[in-house]
Amino acid sequence: MTAHPRPVERLGAGVVKRPTRLADGRELIYYDDPGTLLPPERAADTRALDSRPPTATMRQDVFSGDWITFATGRQHRVMMPGADADPLAPQTSTNPSEVPAAYDVAVFENRTPAFGPALAEHLPDPLADAAPGWGRTATSVGRCEVVCFSPEHTGSFGTQSVARARTVIEAWADRTAALSAMDGIEQVFPFENRGEAIGVTLPHPHGQIYAYPYVTPRTQTLLRSIAAGGDDLMARVLESERTGERVVLRGEHWTAFVAFAARWPLEVQLMPHRHVPDFAALTDAERDELAPLYLRLLRGVDALYDSPTPYIAAWHQAPVAVGRDVVRLRLELTSPRRAADKLKFLAGSEAAMGAWTAEILPEAAAERLRAAIESVPDPREHR
Template identity: 85%
Template sequence: MSPDPLPATTLGAGVVKRSTRLSDGRELIYYDDPGTRLGPERRADARPVVERPVTAAMRRDVLSGDWITFATGRQNRVLMPSSDADPLAPQSPTNPSEVPSHYDVAVFENRSPAFGPALAAVGVDELHDETVLDRSRTSVGRCEVVCFSPEHTGSFGTQSVTRARTVIEAWADRTAALSALPGVEQVFPFENRGEAIGVTLPHPHGQIYAYPYVTPRTQTLLRSIAADGDDLMTRVLESEQAGERVVLRGEHWTAFVAFAARWPLEVQLMPHRHVPDFTALNDPERDELAPLYLRLLRGVDALYDSPTPYIAAWHQAPVGVGRDVVRMRLELTSPRRAADKLKFLAGSEAAMGAWTAEILPEVAAQRLRTAIESVPDPRELS
């Protein structure tokens, strides 16, 4: 089948967006680097149409108030495939992958989502029925996969500054689109890196979850802000900037190890201006974020002789509440506490949520500063 040109929309930094659909109806969006060598043509998905899974269900834990999603179809996900069976690589005659054509950055709806594909506010009346103990809802929302590169291996930190800037533009574009979907209350971009974290694909990629509720971590933050003042996050940033735990600072962003960091490696990256999510970042903030974030990630990998497993979690304000007080931030955490040791959440942490940390945040910050200083500026390599 001959490739067909797709309509294009130009985003910030010269990134070009092209949208299409996979054979089963899932949305697929290509984000082309500025100056890309790719043309406007993209191959259509010629795979046989397969029925999409039924949207999962949620059950409420009445003792905690948390919603638990039961997405049983995720049991059958691919586990560490070889390069010739990589489901995130461009399709080939022998590999009927998820992305039909070659790409720079590609985003598509997850085949085995925890939320969606249903989008309507299904079951919302049950949410307000406080008299029912066994409360359930349909897991409306959406889960998307963000492919940072067509290469089989790597991570966000192995990308060029140009490619990182393209992904940032994709995060902003998808945050805006997902926030507008019926029933979505919070949008969460993240990257899991390393088998120790539970990664099942070595392909450089992240995900975006669009939740039908405000997540527990954000609810806790909102309670803290209500108790300590609307300027809490501003004061936290100012306090950290004046202290010894800063690991990297630019004109628009500061990275630091928090005063009460739980994990052996736990870094916060905050914009200096109050910004609720990626959509509100201006061009200078996005431009600086690309090389600064890459330098942080490469510093993390320079801590040891092998790549460090981590979760890179982009916390954003909810869609409908707290947008004037919740500042977006990256929270990067790793269980690696030494070259050959991991921190496991056992009795106290896992059962009671009562943490014991083995490494002082000041020590962790000094180690990371030294590692960051040892890596070249990503802008010099692009």
């Protein structure tokens, strides 16, 4: 049995988008590599699935104004399964996974999301109120999606080929545009958690995309900083860093550098030279360069030690409706690893007060990372 056909779309770089549905109605999208060897027909999801859990609720912290989501269904997620029970691998007769057919890149709605599946035509006033309110609650509308970088059981974004990385970038851009257009979505956030030290529960190479019903606290802080420092704040920071000693990698369209006031032992920013609010606004040339450059950065991070480095790769994008002319797309890659056998843990001062103490100077971290990047082969030579 094949999946119910839906319109096929050809995206940039020769990537083909094939949307379908899972057995419980969740959206599943295959993104085929250019020149893929996979057939156009894809098997249907014939599992007998329970109804999706109800959309989670949020409560507002009256002291900070932050919204906290209570998604209790996530308490029972699968923890580090073997290859024979990998929920992100293509389905087999013995593994009723989330993806029914072979794939290059696959994106699907999370079965137990922090946000959604409910959407909203518009958000109620409580989320928009400037002053926090005691006892305020709201429905955690939005969307959470899983992005499978590969059908392989283990790996990360950095272990992919240049062609596959380019397909994932096209998927990020396509999903950013689609999610931004959904009712009640205020910000879209693609990210990858890598390593058990970060809290990863699946070894499968994958990332996620969260579509929030509010502008996140980190972005609200950035918007306040831009309001105080000038609309060109991010451009001025990038221009200053591009000629400085903290640069670790540069291209025609992108520059990566260790942050001036890095909190984490490793904290790298990767920014486009042109003002771009999100992935959807990148040109083909910017996407083409990003694929091998980002791979080289990640492989350099792994070359720092004899074992893979845990990290969070957070792609900050401008909100959907505000700040799009001043907030620039950027990667913030952070790792708690401060030595081969040591991790930085957030203890009293950092966790409770937000007052950080760093053990490694950003300039020293940049020097080590530059050397590590120079030690890895150019990904374009090993496609």
